[in-house]
Amino acid sequence: MPPVYRNPPTDPAKTALRRSSLRMAYDLVLAVALLAVATIPVVVLASWITWIASIFLSLLGIGMLVLAFQFPGVADCPGCRKKMYGLSLGGDNIGHQCEGCGLFVSSDQGQVMPMPEHWSAIIPAFGVVVDATPGDPPEICCVCTAPATRKLPVLKDKKPYLDMPHCADHHDGARVGKYGDQDVVRVRSLAFARAWAATRGHEIVGNNRNADKDRGIPPIPWLHGLVSFGILAFGVSVHALLGWAEASGSPIVGNALMVLLYAIFGKKVLAGIFVCIGTFALHGFVMRFGAVMRVRLGIG
Ligand SMILES: [Zn+2]
Ligand SMILES: [Zn+2]
Numbered sequence: 001m002p003p004v005y006r007n008p009p010t011d012p013a014k015t016a017l018r019r020s021s022l023r024m025a026y027d028l029v030l031a032v033a034l035l036a037v038a039t040i041p042v043v044v045l046a047s048w049i050t051w052i053a054s055i056f057l058s059l060l061g062i063g064m065l066v067l068a069f070q071f072p073g074v075a076d077c078p079g080c081r082k083k084m085y086g087l088s089l090g091g092d093n094i095g096h097q098c099e100g101c102g103l104f105v106s107s108d109q110g111q112v113m114p115m116p117e118h119w120s121a122i123i124p125a126f127g128v129v130v131d132a133t134p135g136d137p138p139e140i141c142c143v144c145t146a147p148a149t150r151k152l153p154v155l156k157d158k159k160p161y162l163d164m165p166h167c168a169d170h171h172d173g174a175r176v177g178k179y180g181d182q183d184v185v186r187v188r189s190l191a192f193a194r195a196w197a198a199t200r201g202h203e204i205v206g207n208n209r210n211a212d213k214d215r216g217i218p219p220i221p222w223l224h225g226l227v228s229f230g231i232l233a234f235g236v237s238v239h240a241l242l243g244w245a246e247a248s249g250s251p252i253v254g255n256a257l258m259v260l261l262y263a264i265f266g267k268k269v270l271a272g273i274f275v276c277i278g279t280f281a282l283h284g285f286v287m288r289f290g291a292v293m294r295v296r297l298g299i300g
Contacts, residue, residue, distance in 0.1 A: 013078050014111045017093075020074040023085055023299045027068030030290040035061035037286055040279045044232070045239055047268040053276040057283055075112040079103035085300055086208055087112070095125025097206025099214070104190060104206060117191050120144060124175040124186035126193035127205040131182065134162055138195045141167035142174050142187040145195075154185065180211025217295050221288055228281035235274030242267035 038057035041050035073087030082100030087093050093107040094115065104115035104126065120143050139148050148165030155161060156176040162185065164174040173188045184205060187193050197204045205214075212218045242262065245252055252259060261270045294300030 014113045015076040015078050015081075017073050017075045017087060017089065017107050017110050017112050019072050019089060020085060020299065021072075023074060023294075024068055024072035026294060026297070026299060027064065027072070030286075030294075031061055031064035031068055033286055033290070034064050034283060037061075037279060037283050040232070040282070041272070041275050044236060045268060045272050045275050047272045049269050049272040050275055053272075053279060057279065060283065073107075075105075075107070077101060077103060078105065078112060078114050083298075084112070094119070094121045095123075095207040097204075097209055099209070102204070115190060117194070118145070119190060120188045121190075122188070124173065124188050125207050126188070126190045127177065127179060127184040127186045127207065127209070128193050128197050128200075129179050129182050129184050129203040129205055130200075131202075134183070134185065135200050137162070137165055137185075138192065138199065139165055140192060140195065141165060141170055141189070142192045143167070143170035143189055145189050145191050156183070179205055179209065180215075182211070213291075213295055213300075218288075218292055220292050221285060224281065224288070225285040228278050228285050230278070231274055231281060232278030235271045235276075235278055238274060239267055239271035242271065 035058060038054050038061050041053040041057075044050070071086045071088050073089045073093075074083055074085050075087060076082070077084050077098040077100055079098060080101035080103070082098060084096065084098055084105070087096060087107065089110075091107070093105060093112070095104070096106075097104050105112050106115045106119070107113070140146065141148050142164050144167060146167040146169075149168050150166055151163035152166050152171055153160040153162070154164050154174045154176055161176050161183075162174075164185075164187070166173055175186045177184050177186055186207070187196075193204050196202065242252065244250075246267070252262060258270065261273070291300065
């Protein structure tokens with residue numbers, strides 16, 4: 001008996017989901033860089049305020065580390081064959097949208113396929129980008145597309161934003177978020193999102209989409225990085241200056257708020273405030289730099 005070979009699936013609507021070692025390595029390096037930035041406040045100037053900042057920033061770095069392990073997957077889009085990064089290897093990836101052709105996908109057992117139009121996601125995953133006047137959504141349930149029997153308010157900043165149609169069996173089918181400077185209403189039903197977008201000419205976006213990136217590769221904010229270092233250096237200088245003034249017995253004068261903070265908390269905490277602000281800004285710069293370079297390297 002000759003051995004039985006089984007060919008890989010040839011269904012053109014399915015593509016293989018695999019691990020991108022390059023993407024994973026990149027995200028791990030970025031996480032390590034963020035963890036290194038997190039140590040700056042305590043290394044530069046140890047006090048309770050810098051410890052709080054360092055611990056908080058470390059948690060953000062650990063979050064990046066977790067993301068590197070959680071979303072290392074890549075697959076060719078079943079529609080246009082553009083590479084889709086940031087996929088979960090074990091998850092269903094519902095709500096992930098191709099940045100090339102706009103196709104929504106889902107995955108199962110190592111294969112990526114177009115998301116069936118009639119499916120509902122467990123969480124609101126299909127975004128309809130709305131402007132200041134969202135208009136009336138279609139009169140069907142935003143979870144299952146059955147005829148709507150009631151409207152339930154969706155909140156934005158804890159205030160009612162929009163009444164969303166639901167059937168008697170479903171609730172909590174929509175959520176409001178941001179896509180760049182526009183609002184996006186995410187719903188559980190892809191068919192509902194399409195129907196609403198079609199009547200209003202709205203854009204539909206997946207939960208992986210980012211308005212900045214969709215407008216083209218954003219520039220690296222070098223000025224932001226420079227200002228971060230400036231604030232950090234200012235904090236260190238304030239500490240040195242106050243130390244010198246204390247040692248030489250010189251009077252401490254200047255900005256009333258700064259003098260008050262110095263009188264209450266002392267020089268370490270006052271200078272630490274600037275060190276913390278500078279480090280938070282630097283953290284933001286590294287995040288942004290990492291995201292832009294990921295796109296430029298073609299792995300994001
Ligand atoms: Zn595509
Ligand atoms: Zn329903």
